Amino acid sequence: MTGDTGDTGYFDELAAALRAAGVPGEQIADTVADLRGHVAETGTAPEEEFGPAERFAAQLGGLAPVPGEPDAAAEHWTWTADLFNDRRMLAVHGDQGWEVESLDALGRFVCRRAPGAALRWEYRRELIGGRRRGKVLDELSPEGWELCGEWLVYGYFKRPKAATAGPGGALDLLPEAPRRWLFLSRRGKVVLAAWAALVLAATTASFVGALGLPGLALTLGLGSMVSALYAAHLEAAGGRVQQKP
Structure with missing residues (x-):
């Protein structure tokens, strides 16, 4: 396990380097808090985990503007x-x-x-x-x-x-x-194709007078609901999608 004094010194140096790079104070605080939590979980020394503080700050500083702030170059x-x-x-x-x-x-x-x-x-x-x-x-x-x-x-x-x-x-x-x-995934394309076929059939029926506009709206609404429920059912049956490139 690492000592609190050493960790504090590392993160103080990191925060100072980020301030020098022009990173906003709130963003520095959030970043340092996240990194502190990470080393607390792993039990490793921050310098061993991230490298020298100044070099790590150079990798982080100014790379990600605060969300929501305008950045014409982004x-x-x-x-x-x-x-x-x-x-x-x-x-x-x-x-x-x-x-x-x-x-x-x-x-x-x-x-x-x-x-x-x-x-x-x-x-x-x-x-x-x-x-x-x-x-x-x-x-x-x-x-x-x-x-x-x-x-x-x-x-x-x-x-x-x-x-x-x-x-x-x-x-x-x-x-x-x-x-x-x-x-779109393969299953997504199937659901989309089924919904498009329903829209086409309902629109055709409306023009020939079998449904009328109220019937068209009701059919499309029910079709959208069924498509959404079917998509949710397929996803649940398929299990969790793994997050990998």
Whole structure:
């Protein structure tokens, strides 16, 4: 186990180096708290885990602007995936430095990436509907997880990989931004095709007078509900999706 005095000296030096790099005080406090928690769990010395404080600060400092603050130089990208594929794609894109800022009204991931070098991000998805919300937030917050978006009964959480991977959480070379914005799994394509076929059939029936506009609206509403329930059933039957590139 490491001594508190040595740990304190390391993190004081790290905080000073981050301040010199222009990192905001609140961000420094959060970063140091996450890193302290990590070494407390592993029982290793911070210098052994992260390397010399000044060098580690150079990897962290200024790489990730505070979420929500404007940054004209940052890259911005919005994409989406189905519920069978979202966690896998979040893992892939998080390793490329993309930070999810929010989910928009259509359920798309609104992302940003700092210029030059960036931090790797890790994500997880949890059910937070009803009474589970408070319990999940209480369990994940101490581990550094931050709620970054919600969709239906799901909550998406993020944290920088530097909190668990040390220097490996920094990304020096940034791959090009993906040209795609839609990432569907095979099962997602099946559900989407079934829903599209229902829309086409209902629209055709409405035009020939078999349904009328009220009937069309009711059919589409029920079809959307059935598609969502079927998607949830398939996902539950398939088990948890492993987060790996």
